[in-house]
Amino acid sequence: MTEAEAAGVYSKPKGVLTVTAPVLFGQKHIIPIVQEYLNNNPAVSVKAMFYDRVTNLLEEELDVAIRIGHLKDSTLYATKVGEVRRIVCASPRYIKRRGVPKYPSELCEHDIIYPTTFESKTVWEFQNSGAGTTETVKLSPRLRCNQNIAALSAALDGFGITRLMSYQVGEELSKGTLRPMLTAYEGSPLPVSVVHVEGRRANAKIRSFIDLAVERLRENPFINISQQ
Template sequence: MNKLQAMEVFVQVVDAGGFTRAAENMQLPKATVSTLIQALETSLAAKLLHRTTRHVSVTADGAAYYERCLRILSDVREAEESLSRTRLSPSGRLRVDAPTGLSSEVIVPALPDFFERYPDIQLELGSSDRTVDLIEEGVDCAVRGGQLGDSSLIARRVGVMHFLTCATPAYLDRYGRPTHPNELLRHRCVNYFSSRTGKIFDWDFTRDGERVQVALPGLIALNDTNSYTAAGLAGLGIVQMPNFLMEPMIKDGRFEAILDGWISDPLPVHVVYPQNRHLSAKVRVFVEWIAELFSNHPGMRLPARAAL
């Protein structure tokens, strides 16, 4: 028995919901499909499928084996792809995760260029502010802001996020305009907390060698960029967000920048991916494209010699 062929046949049977459709999809005799599945079950000493005259369904063992087969076959295809001409024109499904604001404001508007270059890639872009488990959730690569915690992943620094501290004009008219970070202790601030640890992030500021880092009072703390922005626009307090999000809203008058001259610590932005994806042509071209995109974006580009 060719084990890889048997795995491919098993995946096709599960996806198609039956032997006949799987045989048609693979252009194999139905008897060959049935024989390969039986041989696979014999070699594994496990029943993978429930069979009736009308329907085929997976057993509990079969469902677990199906997920493993998907990963193995994907790895095999990507290993072949990395050594073939498809390096010049990569194709197939690519699953990426990125922070909500970065995805909607920077990455998605630029995707027409990506698909113009790589029309055969089918991109699945997950947008959330939580830290996904790339291995567990089957994600090929992720764009992450902040310090990295998982040393098992390969990381490439591709950009940096700068922050602005702002409030709505209505809030500032009602509560006044702070001129020093310590004055924020008398204000309402919209806090942001880690979806992984639940910790509320401190606010930090630097100006002319003076550094201030404080935990600020607030009516609300959130862990999603869209909700955080909405809270600021609702007048719930002062907010601190990446400048690529804030500048359009400052320009149209929804927010006003405060604390002139005070700079918050910028956050590095990396693309991370599992070690078994380092040969993938799809991942390689996406990482290169993201690095190029951010290098041309005034709110994201790295300073000279900062890329690692």
């Protein structure tokens, strides 16, 4: 790349931008940002790569990632944009048929829909903030799904109780098609961050996307605990 070409890349957004995020987060909350970004930057194209796993930005040649949880890679530049919770929920139809568990231990008496991409073991951990204790419940799921969207669909259909992130079920909770339960036993919220490798020295396509993504995500009520 010549010096003039390099100056253009770093001063004006152009080229291919690769963005990654968890699958449902990307579908629900990143694609609208990507579309707005593309409308504002005609010289850029975007490759959106959504995975329910932790990606390696350098090895997989990714420009920007949305990470949920506490960051372990200290070499990345990160901007926190919000927080999310794990929410146990079910449809009104299921609740009418089977009732609402009052304590985590009562989940063993219910039909559980287990999203295996997010949960590696068939246990859910709960916190009793009043007592300062942690309770682990061993489950026997009636249905295991390797995609969160499938677990969400089954819960909406009234099959059973599931546990998903607040950003995954925020719209459904606000509409009343799903209802939360065991909220007194929720764990600590998890941070949502926009991460990248090059800091403010990143080229214009990366800097401009990060600026837009941070602004839009901080406005998003489904990843802002204070607005939920």
